[in-house]
Amino acid sequence: MGNSQEILQQINWFLKPVSDFILYLFTTKTGYLLLLLFLILYLIFTIYNALKVRKIAHEAISRNLRPSFFERMYIFFSELIKAFMNIVSKLPVLLGVFLILFGIVGLSNAFTTIDDYVNNQKRIQELKTVVKNLDKSYIVAKLNIEDVDYVNNITKLKVYYYDYKLDDYLPNPQSIEIKGHDIYFLNYVMNFDYSEIESGNKVNLVMPYKIFSEEVAKDDGILLQTTDSLGIPYIFHRDDNEIYGIDKDSYYSRLKEFAEFMTNQEKARKEGIKSFYAAAPHFINRIRKGQSIVIWVEQTGGLVLKKERTF
Amino acid sequence: MPKNSILQTNYLTMKGKILIGIVIIGILAAGAYYGFGYLTKQQDKKIAKLEDKINFLKEETIPLRFKILEKDTAQIKFIVKFYDQDSVEFNTDTLTLQGQELSFDFDVVKIKKGLSIAFPTKIFTNKIPAKKGIILFKYYDDHGFPQTMSTNGADTSYVRLMTELFTKIKTGNTEDIKGIYGSMVQDIAKLNEFQVNHIYKIVIHSKGGIEVSEDL
Numbered sequence: 001m002g003n004s005q006e007i008l009q010q011i012n013w014f015l016k017p018v019s020d021f022i023l024y025l026f027t028t029k030t031g032y033l034l035l036l037l038f039l040i041l042y043l044i045f046t047i048y049n050a051l052k053v054r055k056i057a058h059e060a061i062s063r064n065l066r067p068s069f070f071e072r073m074y075i076f077f078s079e080l081i082k083a084f085m086n087i088v089s090k091l092p093v094l095l096g097v098f099l100i101l102f103g104i105v106g107l108s109n110a111f112t113t114i115d116d117y118v119n120n121q122k123r124i125q126e127l128k129t130v131v132k133n134l135d136k137s138y139i140v141a142k143l144n145i146e147d148v149d150y151v152n153n154i155t156k157l158k159v160y161y162y163d164y165k166l167d168d169y170l171p172n173p174q175s176i177e178i179k180g181h182d183i184y185f186l187n188y189v190m191n192f193d194y195s196e197i198e199s200g201n202k203v204n205l206v207m208p209y210k211i212f213s214e215e216v217a218k219d220d221g222i223l224l225q226t227t228d229s230l231g232i233p234y235i236f237h238r239d240d241n242e243i244y245g246i247d248k249d250s251y252y253s254r255l256k257e258f259a260e261f262m263t264n265q266e267k268a269r270k271e272g273i274k275s276f277y278a279a280a281p282h283f284i285n286r287i288r289k290g291q292s293i294v295i296w297v298e299q300t301g302g303l304v305l306k307k308e309r310t311f
Numbered sequence: 312m313p314k315n316s317i318l319q320t321n322y323l324t325m326k327g328k329i330l331i332g333i334v335i336i337g338i339l340a341a342g343a344y345y346g347f348g349y350l351t352k353q354q355d356k357k358i359a360k361l362e363d364k365i366n367f368l369k370e371e372t373i374p375l376r377f378k379i380l381e382k383d384t385a386q387i388k389f390i391v392k393f394y395d396q397d398s399v400e401f402n403t404d405t406l407t408l409q410g411q412e413l414s415f416d417f418d419v420v421k422i423k424k425g426l427s428i429a430f431p432t433k434i435f436t437n438k439i440p441a442k443k444g445i446i447l448f449k450y451y452d453d454h455g456f457p458q459t460m461s462t463n464g465a466d467t468s469y470v471r472l473m474t475e476l477f478t479k480i481k482t483g484n485t486e487d488i489k490g491i492y493g494s495m496v497q498d499i500a501k502l503n504e505f506q507v508n509h510i511y512k513i514v515i516h517s518k519g520g521i522e523v524s525e526d527l
Contacts, residue, residue, distance in 0.1 A: 110343035120354035127361035275524035282493040302520020
């Protein structure tokens with residue numbers, strides 16, 4: 001497709017100016033004036049030539065002999081009529097020429113339209129990728145409500161962290177028991193600029209940190225176990241396909257950089273990080289035993305919470 | 312047949328072939344022009360639709376901004392300002408809370424596919440549990456209508472929907488609001504704290520995400 005488009009562009013490189021000139025001649029006032037000027041010049045030269053020939057013929061007979069005024073008028077009108085008759089007699093040829101000229105215009109327009117079509121197709125693909133990247137959401141974790149004791153105001157839950165390498169929740173959840181029933185799931189959130197997200201170069205990052213509730217202040221909350229044996233947060237585990245444009249080793253070295261961004265705001269801004277803060281989505285309606293609540297990170301920024309769909 | 316006649320016939324046949332060739336090229340060019348022209352117009356509509364979708368995904372509203380006035384190991388003093396959907400400031404207050412990290416809590420409601428709105432509910436800190444935080448409804452309760460959602464050109468159904476949602480949220484009767492959830496944002500002590508005399512904004516994204524960042 002790319003090669004065909006290039007060939008068409010190359011052909012159109014010389015067809016387009018010719019086409020533009022033809023259109024200029026036949027569709028603009030200046031063009032009509034130019035054509036009229038050519039016709040007048042053609043008639044002037046034709047008549048002048050006939051008069052000159054007749055004058056030379058007279059001079060050949062006698063040096064003092066000149067064509068009379070009436071003779072010159074006769075030659076003028078006869079040449080004028082002859083020129084028009086000549087044009088009329090050559091109409092089929094002229095029509096053929098016009099056909100070719102407008103064929104060039106048509107061909108050039110067709111090539112331009114095809115070129116626009118191919119370029120639009122590319123733009124659509126780009127925009128689709130942008131929409132896809134912006135519209136993406138990634139699961140952070142799932143909270144399974146194990147028990148809600150409204151009498152003693154205690155909630156028991158299990159936190160399942162999502163591992164993108166496994167493409168599933170980790171099998172061993174963290175069990176939590178906390179006072180209260182409005183459970184705040186606190187995370188560190190790092191949002192990148194739209195331009196970084198649109199291109200698919202970066203994904204917004206989230207690191208679960210703590211759980212607290214309407215009864216328990218953040219400082220008294222429960223720390224979440226969110227890292228693997230190497231200390232890498234599960235949320236950063238990615239399948240090879242999910243590691244955009246870099247190999248796995250480079251990806252993990254990038255994680256170290258991210259850690260640096262947390263403490264170096266200037267560097268973070270240069271890398272396209274637009275915000276770094278803590279966010280805690282929480283389920284405000286009455287929670288019930290057996291409910292599953294999923295935390296998502298949105299690529300447009302921030303976290304959202306949804307009840308897990310069950311069959 | 313005389314040689315001249317044969318040559319003339321061949322010449323005419325060749326002219327005919329050239330003419331047919333030109334006509335075919337012309338028809339093909341016209342077909343390509345109109346065919347691809349039609350497809351290009353369809354593509355333009357698709358492009359406009361995708362660009363609208365991108366703009367919609369990037370849509371943000373800022374219901375409040377705040378500035379830290381004083382901060383020490385015990386408490387934070389800050390000024391908070393409220394804005395409507397047209398970015399017009401309509402209320403402000405100066406508050407002091409025990410703690411070092413400031414938390415802004417919202418109720419997020421999905422009002423249609425892909426569009427969520429957020430109501431500021433309370434402010435608390437790392438030392439104060441959410442239950443004991445400062446309730447924010449009084450700052451934007453305009454005779455039952457949430458002023459943070461006020462916008463020019465709002466119709467009656469919009470006003471009714473917002474008032475109804477706000478009433479339920481204020482009274483805690485949110486059980487029948489499908490998909491409602493809370494969303495709190497705060498700074499991170501030692502890593503990325505809210506700085507004294509810096510202005511911060513809270514951004515609500517169309518998909519329901521909430522972000523807090525410095526208002527540069």
